[in-house]
Amino acid sequence: MTIRRFEGYDLVGDIHGCGLSLRMLLARLGYSKRDGTYFHPRRQMIFLGDIVDRGPHIREALHIVRDMVEAGHAQIVMGNHEYNLLCYCTPSRTPEIHPFLREHTQRHRRILQETLQQLDPYPHDKREFLEWMKQMPLFLEMDDFRVVHACWHDELITQFKEMMGGNRINDDFLHRSSIPDTFEWVLMDRLLRGTHLKLPNNEVMVSRDGFKRHFFRTKFWSVEPQLFIDVAFQPDPLPEHVARMPLTAHNRQDLVHYDETQKPLFIGHYWCEGEPRPVSTNIACLDYSAVKYGKLVAYRYDHERELRSDKFVWIDVRAEIKKPE
Known part of the structure; x- marks a missing residue:
């Protein structure tokens, strides 16, 4: 069996059903179809998970990504939304307690509703996609870089x-x-899902997607953070009085630190905003909220040790027709 050698890798953040934007990004990166599947003659794509949920063309995006992975033109890691879908659809071994691994609550249904609506009319596809998701790697450890959906934790x-x-x-x-x-x-x-801290004094935030949250997402690369605002990593700002509160010893126990001497790391998950750029010298987040009409972002990695802003490529997502194909 011949093992393909790639000159470089193109890493793509959370797609969330933006199938048309994915096609545009593939074209911009120089990928074209061969035998019905997108490929590049010298490069391989790596998807950072969260292909499903929210967007208008989930089934199309899944077919594009799975076909590329199965043909060897791409790799993928599991995102929390693939995991949530798996658990939601997997019967429990203790049905008298919980019928499924993820409870069928109104909140959980709301998160998955677009995926279920678009896949339920195609039960064969749905079964095959769920089986494929179960086989997705959780992380990739390459010779000179790493990939995980939200947080690299060495010990775990x-x-x-x-x-x-x-x-x-x-x-x-x-x-x-x-x-x-x-x-x-x-x-x-x-x-x-990454690292997170609980809001003090049982406070609650209402996020942009309308959910009430008791926790906020945190950086795992901050050097000597002192205040809550030093570790917050999400588009929703912390309440001002919380942002300026000092981190406690207990808070610090819940934080993880990915040192800048470690391999370059690529993550998604965190809904970044603005013009794409590395979050540290060796970490790039590629989730720029494509489904909320932000950007579908890729990073063209060519084995550099220090990540660079000029290596980001993206599609500005304005509007895909909110109708599955």
Whole structure:
């Protein structure tokens, strides 16, 4: 079997059903179709997860991405939205307690409603996509860079590799991951949802997507942070009185630090804004909220040690017709 060697990699952030924008981005990056599947003669694409939910062309995006992965023209890591969909659709082994691994609450249904509406009319596709999602790697460790959807946590990843012998879950792991505070639950929460801190004094924030939240997303690369605002990493600003509060010793225990001496790391998940640029010398976040008419962003990686702003490529998403094909 011939192993393809790639000159470089094109890493793409959260697509969230923006299938038309994905086609535009592929064209801009020099990918074209061969035998019905997008490819590049010298490069490979890496998708950072969250292909599903929210957008108007979820099924189309899934077909594009899966076809590229199966043909060897791309790789992918699992996002929290693929994981949520898997758990929502997977029957529990204790149906008398919970019929499914993820409860069918109004909130959970709201998050998944676009995906379910677009896939339910195609049950064969839905079954195949769910099986494929279960096989997605949680992370990629390449010779000179790393990829994970939300947060690279060395200790948890080392434990996972020792337990599973690689970077993929199985059925038993998936079922155990639905039980709070197990190792499996902690690992999936950290790698796919990132680090977060609880708002003090039981305060609640209402985020831009309309959900009430008791936690806020945090940076895992801050050097010697002192205040809450030093670690906040989300588009929704913290309340001013919270932002200026000092971090406690307990808060610091919940933070993780990815040192700038480590390999370049590519993440999605965090809804960045503005013109794409690295968040640190060796970390690039590629989620710029495409589905909210932001940007669908890629980074053209050519083995550089220090990440650069001029390596970002993106499509400005204005409006895709809100109608599945």
